[in-house]
Amino acid sequence: MKINVHVLGRYGISSLLLAGCCHFVYAGQTIYQLRDSNGSTLLTNKKSRYNHLQVEKKTYYPDSNIHSYSNWGSSEASVLPSYSRNKNAYDSIIRQASQTYGVSEGLIKAVMHTESGFNVHARSPVGAQGLMQLMPATARRFNVSNAYDPQQNIMAGAKYLAWLLKRFNGNTSLALAGYNAGEGNVSKYGGIPPFRETQDYVRRVTSRYQNLYTEGLSTNSISPSPASSQGRIIASSDNYSTGSTTAANIQAAKYQRQIIAQADGSFTDAPAGSYATANATASAKIYLSE
Structure with a gap:
């Protein structure tokens, strides 16, 4: 099967012209299946460039945040030593985001803990960025100009969590699964997707939320103090x-x-x-x- 690849636009692969069928997934984009005059199938995310062709099918592939994340230590509470000083550094922004979007402070912090280990410069192999590990498409969706800016990153991450909670009727587990694997995958599978990464992610965030942050951002010491x-x-x-x-x-x-x-x-x-x-x-x- 001969495949001609045309590299167009900032997304790298804009279209594939092929004489047969090909499985194609492009996260966060709508892919149009068009029919060329010679009977070949054209798959593209740039429909406007091919308005003269007939659309046979269009499929939206929701953005996915799936990526390998670090355990950040052997216990639920631990983070990498180099970032342990950051554990409470962003609490004021978390509190602001919580009040703005109605998402639990503890849930936002549990997501941040799991996503980046409080490393403001964190970047995953698939491009997720910053404290809340926003994918580029998610950052654009919530008008983030600099994903490494804590204020923008946390506010966008909280806004996305609020949107997911509303979509899944307040079900925190489904909202977390959507944050990691994309809301489309949660809808597709009717629950937490059967991806080991996503299932582990939901367990990890939920455990941290319940064991570390269920009381919000309180970090008081246990010892008495006058x-x-x-x-x-x-x-x-x-x-x-x-x-x-x-x-x-x-x-x-x-x-x-x-x-x-x-x-x-x-x-x-x-x-x-x-x-x-x-x-x-x-x-x-x-x-x-x-």
């Missing part, structure tokens, strides 16, 4: 009672409430000696404005 050590005390109350009346604690504990100005400009009224863990905290946050 409230006065968090910042400058700007106001203090008299001792107050917790009101506990359990048999084990008839005598109510006493704490002194304080308003503390922290180094980052925020305020807290955490009582002295309070405890905080990844899953619970005794601290109460307050926000003051002039």
Whole structure:
């Protein structure tokens, strides 16, 4: 079978002229099957260049984000040492994206953890870029001009997740499968596609979300810490009672409430000696404005 390949446009292969049939998949593009005057079949993603030919079939191949990703360490929590300092560096953008598009902060961070290990310069062998590993077609779809810019990358990744969650009626597993393998493949197979990479991806992100980020972006330490050590005390109350009346604690504990100005400009009224863990905290946050 003789195949003439015409290289046109920025996509590399724009058309194939062949005297027979050929299996052709082009992610993120519509492929048109045209009939030439000599009876040959023409496959192209540039229909406008062949308006004189009859369209026999057109097929859209959704963009796919499937690519090999790193485990980023032997445990769910670990990342490569060189990027461990970045684990919380983008939390403010994640929070903004969450509020803008209504996607859980923890889910966005779990996807980022799995996709790039918090490496802002990450690039996969198939071209996925940045923290949320956006494929070029996905970046264009969400108007990203620089996929390595954290703000643009995270906002686009969250917007795509929001779109997928809406499409799949809030089913997080299907949304994650769509993020990795393309929404077309999820629809085609009626669920998580039978791709080992995608199935592993969904398990990995879900596990990190449930075990690391289900409480959002909280990264408080487990050890106790006096409230006065968090910042400058700007106001203090008299001792107050917790009101506990359990048999084990008839005598109510006493704490002194304080308003503390922290180094980052925020305020807290955490009582002295309070405890905080990844899953619970005794601290109460307050926000003051002039």
